[in-house]
Amino acid sequence: MKTLVLVIGLLSTCAVSQGEDHQRTPDKDRYGFFIAGNQSWTRIPFQLHSNLIIVPVRINESDTLQFILDTGVSNTIITDPSAFKKRPLTLSRKVKISGAGEGGSLTASIAIDNTLIMGGLRASHHNLVILDEDVLKLSEYVGTPVHGIFGYEIFANFVVNIDFQRREITLMKPDKYTYKKRKGDRYPITIQDTKAYTDALSVFDGDKNLPLRVVLDTGAGHALLLDRSRSTALMPMPAKSIRAQLGRGLNGVVNGCMGRIRKIRFGRYELDNILASFPDSTAFGMKLVDMPERQGNVGCELLRRFNVTFNYPERYIVMKPIKRLMRESFEHDMSGMELRAKGNQFRNYYVEKVVDGSPADMAGLKEGDEVLFVNSNSASDLTVSDIYKVFQKGEGKEVSMLVRRNGQIIITSFVLKRLI
Secondary structure: OOOOEOOEEOOHHHOOOOOOOOOOOOHHHOOEEEEHHHOOEEEEEOEEEOOEEEEEEEEOOOOOEEEEEOOOOOOOEEOOHHHHOOOOOOEEEEEEEEEOOOOOOEEEEEEEEEEEEEOOEEEEEEEEEEEOOOOOOHHHHHOOOOOEEEOHHHHHHOEEEEEOOOOEEEEEOHHHOOOOHHHOEEEEOEEEOOEEEEEEEEEEEOOEEEEEEEEEOOOEOOOEEEOHHHOOOOOOOOOOEEEEEEEEEOOEEEEEEEEEEEEEEEOOEEEEEEEEEEEOOOOOHHHHOOOOOOOEEEOHHHHOOEEEEEEOOOOEEEEEEOHHHHOOOOOOOOOOEEEEEEOHHHOEEEEEEEOOOOHHHHOOOOOOOEEEEEOOEEHHHOOHHHHHHHOOOOOOOEEEEEEEEOOEEEEEEEEOOOOO
């Protein structure tokens, strides 16, 4: 599946205070996040697009918006300000924000005193960070409308279970949650600068076992990212690797290389032939010089193979493997092309990039081609994740495509080939 990494750092001045959860306080007078009706838990459905958790959210009296649930983003960020054209928000001050990517810092505004609803979850008197413009273009990469990102404030206040099989998130009051061994294995975490770190992961380089400190990052679509700029002890770059656009951060594109690691151990579970991303220091490590020491992060391509419970208040996670998904191989796109979604509901797909010498290149596909059919299926009936799954079905599989170029219809086909 095409992966997306979101590495977001905010100014500490954007922090939003959390109030106490008083049983008799009316909802409208509460501060921070709480579960409506004084319930001890609530369950919220989600969609998984490009390995990112997309949840339905309403802000004030807005239509239903779609937000990425990111374990480490410290504030609620509106990435698409056009979502509030009909009902403008009350803006107070300007701030600058920064994160990974090859561009400079961004300007944003603070919107004060808002309400937020996500299923049974509520927030009153809630502050938002609104980007001045939608520079991330997340909807085009994810292939579904994306209006914002949030996370840490939820994880900090509740025990959060993510059931990737049922596509459900369960939020529980910490004092109502009890760990039981049947729920999975428990591993300690530390919380620094709103991020959850674990030492439960190690990689194998030949016969050498190298323990790592990594961030648990639901805002990243990859399996494993290793930041070589942060540690000289990391293993050498895999002999077979490719240059790739690894994703997007707040400051633009994150470029780097992708390769395979023979084996990793996550807790007591071993996974073989893992795809790992190695970002360029200019796009990643050099932008995060003030962050706590860590060697990389784990994203949802790996996390989705477990039923995961985050308990930030008690500083641990619970991991229960999903047997079917633990046997699933880690695959990258085998076509050699990248797509961007446009149009109504982001169901029009255009070729963004073609790798020289790849199957797509040999088939004559070019940047700007509009994808109309994939294997006799209308592209408008597919999500971008559906299309990338076709491109990962297995080496040697043939894929036929019908594209439009400068008003002309072109039919072509290619045979999938592992590039890594």
